[in-house]
Structures are given as structure tokens and as C-alpha cells.
Amino acid sequence: MNERHIAPAFIVAVLCAFGFMVTYGFDGNTQLQGGLLGGAFGGLGVGMILWAKHLMPNEEVEDHRHEMESSPEEQQEFNELIEGAAGDVTRRKFLSRLGLAAVGSIGLAALFPLKSLGPNPGNSLFRTGWAKGLRLVTQEGKPIKATDLEVGGALTVFPDNGEHRNERDSTIVVKVDASAIKPRRGRESWAPEGNIAYSKVCTHVGCPVGLYRENTQELLCPCHQSTFDVLDGARPIFGPASRSLPQLPLSIDSEGYLIAQSDYKEPVGPGFWSRGRRKMEDD
Amino acid sequence: MALALRRKKAGGASQPPPFRQASKWIDERLGLSKFAPKQLSKVFPDHWSFMLGEVTLYCFVILLATGVYLTFFFEPSVREVTYNGSYAPLVGTQMSAAYKSAVDLSFDVRAGLVMRQMHHWSALLFVAAMVLHLLRVFFTGAYRKPRELNWVIGVNLLILAVINGFLGYSLLDDLLSGTGVRVGYSILLSIPLIGDLAASLVFGGPFPSPAMIPRFFALHVLLLPAAIIGLLSAHLGMVWFQKHTQFRGPDRTEHNVVGTPLFPTYAVKALGLFVLVVAVVAAMSGLAQINPIWKFGPFAEAKTVAAVTSASQPDWYMGWMDGLLRLIPGWETRVAGFMIPNAFWGGIVLPGITFTVMMLWPWLEPRWTKDRKAHNLLDRPRDAPFRAGFGAGVLMFYFLLLLAGSNDVLATIFSVSPENITYVFRVLIFVGPVVTYLVTKRICEDLQGTNAHPAAPGPNHLVIRRADGGYDIAHGVHHDDPHDLVVDPNNTNAPAPGEPIDKGPTSKRKPKPKPKPKPKKEVQN
Numbered sequence: 001m002n003e004r005h006i007a008p009a010f011i012v013a014v015l016c017a018f019g020f021m022v023t024y025g026f027d028g029n030t031q032l033q034g035g036l037l038g039g040a041f042g043g044l045g046v047g048m049i050l051w052a053k054h055l056m057p058n059e060e061v062e063d064h065r066h067e068m069e070s071s072p073e074e075q076q077e078f079n080e081l082i083e084g085a086a087g088d089v090t091r092r093k094f095l096s097r098l099g100l101a102a103v104g105s106i107g108l109a110a111l112f113p114l115k116s117l118g119p120n121p122g123n124s125l126f127r128t129g130w131a132k133g134l135r136l137v138t139q140e141g142k143p144i145k146a147t148d149l150e151v152g153g154a155l156t157v158f159p160d161n162g163e164h165r166n167e168r169d170s171t172i173v174v175k176v177d178a179s180a181i182k183p184r185r186g187r188e189s190w191a192p193e194g195n196i197a198y199s200k201v202c203t204h205v206g207c208p209v210g211l212y213r214e215n216t217q218e219l220l221c222p223c224h225q226s227t228f229d230v231l232d233g234a235r236p237i238f239g240p241a242s243r244s245l246p247q248l249p250l251s252i253d254s255e256g257y258l259i260a261q262s263d264y265k266e267p268v269g270p271g272f273w274s275r276g277r278r279k280m281e282d283d
Numbered sequence: 284m285a286l287a288l289r290r291k292k293a294g295g296a297s298q299p300p301p302f303r304q305a306s307k308w309i310d311e312r313l314g315l316s317k318f319a320p321k322q323l324s325k326v327f328p329d330h331w332s333f334m335l336g337e338v339t340l341y342c343f344v345i346l347l348a349t350g351v352y353l354t355f356f357f358e359p360s361v362r363e364v365t366y367n368g369s370y371a372p373l374v375g376t377q378m379s380a381a382y383k384s385a386v387d388l389s390f391d392v393r394a395g396l397v398m399r400q401m402h403h404w405s406a407l408l409f410v411a412a413m414v415l416h417l418l419r420v421f422f423t424g425a426y427r428k429p430r431e432l433n434w435v436i437g438v439n440l441l442i443l444a445v446i447n448g449f450l451g452y453s454l455l456d457d458l459l460s461g462t463g464v465r466v467g468y469s470i471l472l473s474i475p476l477i478g479d480l481a482a483s484l485v486f487g488g489p490f491p492s493p494a495m496i497p498r499f500f501a502l503h504v505l506l507l508p509a510a511i512i513g514l515l516s517a518h519l520g521m522v523w524f525q526k527h528t529q530f531r532g533p534d535r536t537e538h539n540v541v542g543t544p545l546f547p548t549y550a551v552k553a554l555g556l557f558v559l560v561v562a563v564v565a566a567m568s569g570l571a572q573i574n575p576i577w578k579f580g581p582f583a584e585a586k587t588v589a590a591v592t593s594a595s596q597p598d599w600y601m602g603w604m605d606g607l608l609r610l611i612p613g614w615e616t617r618v619a620g621f622m623i624p625n626a627f628w629g630g631i632v633l634p635g636i637t638f639t640v641m642m643l644w645p646w647l648e649p650r651w652t653k654d655r656k657a658h659n660l661l662d663r664p665r666d667a668p669f670r671a672g673f674g675a676g677v678l679m680f681y682f683l684l685l686l687a688g689s690n691d692v693l694a695t696i697f698s699v700s701p702e703n704i705t706y707v708f709r710v711l712i713f714v715g716p717v718v719t720y721l722v723t724k725r726i727c728e729d730l731q732g733t734n735a736h737p738a739a740p741g742p743n744h745l746v747i748r749r750a751d752g753g754y755d756i757a758h759g760v761h762h763d764d765p766h767d768l769v770v771d772p773n774n775t776n777a778p779a780p781g782e783p784i785d786k787g788p789t790s791k792r793k794p795k796p797k798p799k800p801k802p803k804k805e806v807q808n
Contacts, residue, residue, distance in 0.1 A: 030396045037562075037565035037568075041562035042566070044562075048552075049552055049555035049556070051551065052549075057547075060543060062326070063540050118486065205469035206469040223595055225691060225701045239705075240625050242613030242614060271473065273474070273621050277621065
């Protein structure tokens with residue numbers, strides 16, 4: 001290995017670097033740019049390593065390790081230095097405690113601005129934008145009639161409460177054969193004409209439960225494969241979710257459009273510590 | 284050339300050359316020459332596995348350089364804008380300014396996509412190299428006294444790197460990362476007692492909050508990099524101060540360090556490696572697409588809930604957590620009306636245990652080895668069969684979780700239902716690590732007995748791993764001491780222990796008349 005063997009590497013680097021400038025000037029093709037940059041750096045790197053390996057001194061040498069640990073005298077000296085100062089402080093009990101109180105109070109005070117980082121969630125985890133009488137609309141804002149969906153059809157809907165569509169309000173309405181539904185007690189009137197609606201926010205970690213399998217009447221979450229039985233109150237039948245998707249009570253208004261009877265009767269989405277401690281307000 | 288030299292001589296008889304002037308200028312102020320020669324000739328032991336930490340460092344440098352470039356174009360805001368750039372399928376779409384600026388950077392800024400992809404690829408490589416470096420340190424016992432503190436710093440660097448990677452790819456506000464952020468929010472929410480407040484403090488309100496993107500940006504480009512730079516400096520400073528560990532070998536003791544001096548050869552090699560890492564990352568960034576956010580579409584609440592489908596995977600280093608989220612059955616603990624959601628176990632408890640045990644490991648191991656001495660000589664993995672087995676078992680556990688994080692993709696590939704794949708993984712994550720532990724421990728014990736290299740070429744050859752990382756081929760090897768390479772004195776063809784043999788020709792040489800196939804028998808024992 002001599003200079004003549006290493007030189008081509010550097011030549012490749014020079015050519016690729018200029019090539020990069022040229023492609024940049026022309027159209028900035030990503031593949032060419034990346035490849036040429038790779039060639040430029042690659043040539044340089046190969047050249048450097050070959051040079052170091054073959055033309056530079058490479059003999060192994062031995063060096064001593066100094067002991068990490070200090071001598072007992074040094075340790076003694078250090079300890080006495082610190083302990084002397086510390087003893088001076090602790091001897092003045094009144095002043096040192098007061099000083100400590102000052103430091104502690106300032107530390108505590110410094111925590112307060114952190115509270116500005118986020119509001120107390122309050123009721124927000126328990127409520128959604130749904131309310132009595134709100135129509136079900138698509139994301140474009142088109143209201144849905146009870147007869148719009150065929151059996152086996154599914155649609156993502158939001159409450160008709162303004163421009164902004166909120167993720168927490170997202171609901172999937174599925175049209176099924178009304179006689180196949182096994183309604184839970186108190187929910188007999190929630191699915192008029194086989195239109196049954198569930199929160200689309202997965203009760204596991206909140207992904208949208210986006211996949212509807214018509215042949216098995218299952219709703220499937222694409223993130224972690226939680227699976228819910230549409231006909232049986234969206235009971236979880238597989239995967240990490242442990243709670244049913246909350247069901248939105250539906251009815252039909254005088255013009256035939258689907259509306260909500262009320263907000264969800266339980267918090268939607270993933271669980272949290274105090275989820276069961278607050279009664280949902282009736283409306 | 285000769286002319287130039289002569290001219291220099293003539294003109295500079297009273298004037299020393301520029302380097303001399305500069306070094307004198309600095310020396311008068313800082314006493315450079317007192318310490319620089321000693322530091323420049325610092326000895327570093329050579330072994331290929333010692334380069335893993337270097338590669339990690341170089342990836343970080345690439346991340347800083349490309350990251351600064353990206354900040355000049357990225358707008359960390361959820362302000363709603365309409366796309367009007369050169370990627371036709373998105374024209375007219377409502378999106379956040381963050382997503383738009385990232386798409387613009389990809390299509391309308393020259394070299395922008397190369398920079399963005401370099402940033403993303405080097406981030407993946409950064410964590411990968413870091414994990415490999417960690418494995419090297421673990422399996423060779425390099426974390427033992429006096430280096431426990433540096434191990435702890437290293438684990439913290441890993442945590443910071445993973446968090447910052449997650450924040451980084453969440454910034455782009457695309458549909459895929461937005462779903463990941465939703466999961467992150469739910470995991471924070473699942474913390475007992477303080478979860479709802481903690482999630483709100485981090486996200487600036489309930490998900491999706493407009494404060495999210497600007498906040499992640501500040502953390503991603505300011506706070507976490509500063510923390511990483513600080514810890515990294517301490518990490519490298521300690522290596523410098525304590526001097527690098529070395530493998531056993533001739534003339535190598537606990538009290539010396541054998542290797543090449545930093546300056547100039549080692550430094551040029553190290554710089555060359557840096558340049559090569561840049562080369563690989565640059566080439567990948569041009570030729571291998573990563574995170575094509577324009578295909579995922581913007582994270583807009585209404586659209587997202589309608590559009591998210593299967594094969595939503597996070598970046599690889601988050602995969603193990605996602606895997607556990609998928610595997611844990613639907614358990615939700617209710618205590619006195621309070622709830623501990625399922626996500627708490629996979630999202631908080633598992634990472635918590637993982638990193639706590641990792642940090643405590645240098646103090647856990649001596650509890651059963653009773654070895655509290657300082658070590659500057661490294662173990663080979665086989666020298667500590669329990670440690671190797673334990674490490675391999677744990678590694679298998681996380682590897683299986685990582686695979687489980689892609690259970691939907693695996694289900695498609697193997698045409699089985701995701702349910703069945705999940706059931707298989709639920710069993711495998713218990714069986715796999717135990718089997719791996721037993722097999723690894725057994726292999727290590729066997730290797731100890733034979734001193735053979737696991738990749739020996741044939742039954743009558745023994746490849747002996749030299750402590751400097753090279754290999755010797757020997758015929759007829761004793762096996763009394765696992766640390767000393769004792770070669771059969773009757774076999775004149777065999778190399779003496781530690782004798783520097785050029786690897787190529789030796790391994791190609793036809794074996795001369797062999798001694799009794801004694802070593803073969805021992806391999807099987």
C-alpha cells in the first residue's frame with residue numbers, strides 16, 4: 001500500500017463533492033445528492049483510514065494507569081476541609097435552619113409557575129361536545145338521515161356544534177339489522193332503525209377505532225388490535241382494551257335526521273385514575 | 284516546491300513559521316506545551332467493538348449539524364394554513380403550519396429533503412449504535428468498578444435519546460406521529476393519582492392541544508440536546524480520565540493500558556470513521572426514503588379519526604413499549620373506585636423497571652458474584668456465563684416485544700390472524716428469554732472449556748480469539764485456563780500465544796499433519 005493506492009479515494013471525494021454542487025445547481029435531485037454526498041464523504045473517509053493504517057506510525061505502546069483512589073492522607077485532608085466548613089454551618093443551628101427554610105421556600109415558589117403549563121383538566125375528561133338534540137354530521141358537516149346508511153355501512157360522525165371537529169367527539173355509527181342487536185338494559189331505544197353509535201376513541205390508549213368488519217360485526221382498533229363486538233354493546237372481545245366503547249344514545253328528529261339523545265353517559269377514551277369517582281351529570 | 288522552500292527560508296530567518304507563532308502565543312497565555320503533548324499521546328486500546336460508542340457520538344454530531352439546518356425552515360406551530368406548494372396531491376388541503384413547513388422543506392427547499400432524511404436516519408442510527416455500545420459494555424463487564432457512574436450516565440443518555448427521538452418525529456404533525464402522540468398522552472393520563480394533571484401539564488391542556496407542537500419543539504431542540512451534551516461531556520470526560528478498558532492479552536495488566544497513541548494515527552482513524560458514518564448516513568438519506576409525511580397526510584383531528592389504518596408503527600426504539608401495549612390482555616385495576624388503566628403497565632411500569640434495573644445493575648451483580656474489585660481488564664462474554672445468559676435473555680425479551688409491536692404486519696406477512704400472532708407472542712415472551720438464558724449460559728461454559736472461537740471453520744481447526752481482537756488458528760489446544768491461550772507444544776505448526784499473526788495467509792494455509800483430534804472431543808463435552 002502506498003500513496004498511489006490511497007490517492008483514488010481522495011479523487012473520488014473531490015469528484016463527488018463537485019458533482020454534488022452541480023446537481024444542486026441543476027434540479028437538486030435527492031437521490032443524486034445523497035449518493036454524491038455519500039461518495040464524497042466515503043472517499044475522504046476511506047482515504048483517511050488507509051493513510052492512517054498504512055502510512056502512519058502504528059506501533060502499540062504501553063502507558064500506566066494511575067490509581068483512581070487517593071492516598072489516605074489526601075482523603076483525610078479533603079474530608080477535614082469539608083467537615084470543617086460543614087461543622088461551622090451546623091454549629092449555628094438557628095441561622096442554618098433559617099437559611100434552609102429560605103432555600104426551601106424559594107424552591108417551592110419556583111414550582112408555582114410550572115402550574116401555568118397546563119390547566120387543571122376538571123370536567124374536560126368527563127364530557128364531550130355531544131348534547132341533547134345535536135345532529136350527527138360527517139366531517140364535512142353533512143347531516144345524516146336514519147335511512148342514509150345501508151345495513152353493513154359505517155360512518156364517522158361528529159356533533160353539529162360548530163366548525164371545529166373535536167377528536168374526543170368522534171363517533172362511529174354503524175347500520176345493523178335492528179333485530180340482531182343485543183341491547184343492554186336501559187339502552188333499548190338508543191339505536192333507532194338499527195343505527196348504532198359508539199365513541200371512536202379507543203378505551204385502551206385513544207387511537208381511532210377505525211376498522212369495521214361487517215361479517216363478524218366487529219370494530220377493530222388499528223393501533224393495538226383491540227376488538228369490540230358491535231351487536232353486544234361494543235364489548236371488548238380481544239386485545240388490550242378492557243372497557244366497552246361508550247355508546248351514544250341516538251334518536252331521529254322530525255325531519256328524519258339522526259340526533260343524539262344526550263352526551264355519552266360515561267367518559268370516552270382511555271382510563272384514568274379518578275374516572276370512576278365522579279358522577280356524570282345528567283342532562 | 285524547492286523554490287517555495289528557499290523563499291520561505293530567506294524571508295523567515297528572523298520570523299518563525301506561523302504554527303510556531305500561534306503555539307507560542309497560546310503557550311504564553313495557557314501553558315499549552317505543558318499538557319498538550321501528554322494528552323495527545325494518550326493511549327487508546329484498539330478493538331472493533333470500541334468503535335460503537337464512537338459511532339454513537341458521530342451520529343449525534345450529524346444530528347446537531349442537520350438539526351440546526353432544519354430549524355431554519357421548520358415552523359413549530361399548529362396555526363391552520365392551506366397547502367399551496369409543489370406536491371400536487373396535497374394542494375388545497377388544510378394543515379398545520381408545522382406540517383406544511385416540513386412538506387415545503389421536503390419539496391421546495393433544495394437539499395432540504397436530504398437534510399431531513401439525514402436527520403431522521405442518523406437519529407435511528409444514533410439509538411441503534413448506542414444500544415450496541417451498551418451491549419458491548421454490558422457483556423464485557425466494562426461497567427464494573429471504577430466505571431459504575433459512567434454506566435449510569437450512559438443509561439440516562441439512552442433515556443434522553445429515546446425521548447428526544449419520539450419528540451422529534453412527533454413535531455411534524457403528520458397523521459402517523461399524531462396517533463403516536465395520542466398514545467403518549469394516554470400513557471401519561473394513566474399514571475395513578477396525578478395522571479390527568481401530568482398529561483395536561485405536559486401537553487398544555489387536553490389532547491390535542493395547540494401548545495403541543497411549540498412545546499415539543501422547545502424540548503427537542505433546546506432542553507434535551509443541552510442535557511445530552513452535558514451528560515455526553517461527562518461521559519467522555521470520565522473515559523478520558525479513567526482511561527479506556529482493554530481486553531486481556533500479552534503484556535496487558537490491570538495497571539497499564541496498551542494501544543495506539545491518540546496523535547496522530549488514532550486521531551486520523553477516528554476522524555476517518557466519523558467521515559465514513561457521515562457517508563453512510565448521507566447515502567441512505569439519498570437512496571432510502573424515511574418518514575414520507577406527505578403520504579401520511581396532515582394530522583387534522585377529523586380526518587385522522589377517519590383515516591388511521593393498520594401498520595401504524597413508531598420508530599424502532601419505541602417499538603418494545605408498543606409491543607407490550609399490544610400483548611397485555613385487557614386488565615384494568617380498580618382500587619376503591621380508582622382506576623389503574625392498562626396503559627400504565629406497558630407505558631410507565633415496564634420502562635420504569637427496565638431503566639431502573641439497568642442503572643442499578645453495577646451494584647446488583649456484585650451481590651451474587653461478590654466481586655467488588657476494580658477492573659480495567661474486560662471479560663469476554665464467556666468469562667461470565669451468568670451475566671452473558673442473563674443479558675441475552677433480557678435482550679430476547681425486548682426483541683420479542685419489538686416484534687410484537689409489528690404483530691399486524693407479521694400477521695399480514697404470514698397470513699395468520701393478529702389474534703393468533705398475539706397469543707403466540709404472549710407465550711414466547713416468557714419462554715424465549717428463559718431458553719435464551721439457558722442456551723447462552725451453556726454455550727459460554729462450553730467455550731470456556733475449549734477456548735475456541737464460536738465461528739471456528741472446521742472440526743480440526745480452532746480459531747483462538749486474541750485479546751486484541753484478532754484470531755489465531757491453532758491445532759491442538761489445551762483448555763486449562765480460559766484466559767491464557769496455551770498451544771500444544773507438540774504441534775510445531777501452531778502459533779505461539781499472542782504472537783501477532785497476519786490473519787489472511789494463516790487462515791488460508793492448508794492444515795499440516797494434525798495431532799490427535801483431542802480438541803474436537805473437548806468441544807463436544
